[in-house]
Amino acid sequence: MHAESGNPESSNGRSAVPITRIHTVPGRARLKIGGLQGSGSVKTLLERGGHAAPGVSSITASDLTGNVVVQFDATSGLDPIIDYLAALLRGEIIAPGEMPDAGPEWHTLSPKQSCFKLEASADAGLPRDEARRRLASTGPNILENIQPRSRARILADQFQSLPVAMLLGAASVSILTGGAFEAAVILAVVGLNAVIGYQTESRAERTIQSLGGKGPQTAQIMREGVIATVPVQQIVPGDVLTVQRGDVVPADARLLSEEALTISEALLTGESAPIQKTVGAIELVNVPLG
Secondary structure, X not given: OEOOOOOOOOOOOOOOOOEEEEEEEOOEEEXXXXXXXXXXXXXXXXXXXXXXXXXXXXXXXXXXXXXXXXXXXXXXXOHXXXXXXXXXXXXXXXXXXXXXXXXXXXHHOOHHHHHHHHOOEOOOEEXXXXXXXXXXXXXXXXXXXXXXXXXXXXXHHOOOOHHHHHHHHHHHHHHHOOXXXXXXXXXXXXXXXXXXXXXXXHHHHHHHHHHOOOOOOEEEEEEOOEEEEEEHHHOOOOOEEEOOOOOXXXXXXXXXXXXXXXEOOHHHHOOOOOEEOOOOOOOOOOOOOO
């Protein structure tokens, strides 16, 4: 048996992905993977792409514990497998059956790299002619209208699941066999579940609708080195935005600079406290972002 703790790098020194050996025996290892806990996407990536690692016969990931169990050819060794998994998480290896993303993973790029990708200047922004060309190419910066479900539809959906159908069936049997009390209890449970589900889903529908509702009408952006006020619909990829306390962020953006910046994400995540934001790039490709 062999156990290690810490945050080892790959044998070639490139890996900044935290992979810790928890428990190893010949042909089997349990590893702690940074970024796995709570991330279903990382779990899927590891299980789908990890099978192609050298000597691996099976790999099982848990987003609950953040651990991975690997079974492998003992003669191949564990180090090449760790190197492979680290490269997979860095996005250097495409998992089998996975198509490369058409766009860059912005959170893994530095501010300078982001500007280079967008052919934009962090100091001067876009030329006005180029901004007009991009607006014609990409279209306006607006959210498509989302058709909401009606109240009747939300309520009806509460009775569509298999468990509810089974409970209603049990209530029917109880009524037919003279078990009125049991039927009443079952129907009360179904009704309470429907009320709770209706309230929860109605609240979610209102939240979704608010995302496409009336927001800020203008934004402060930099064009040709000058701060200008433009309609939010005219923001284009490569524009440099300026935001300050109380502003609503008008588009998806990559931070170029900040000073004690916090953003409220309560509308999206339900978190009551503002979240601190920094300009640093994130090493892992497949991580939950917020």
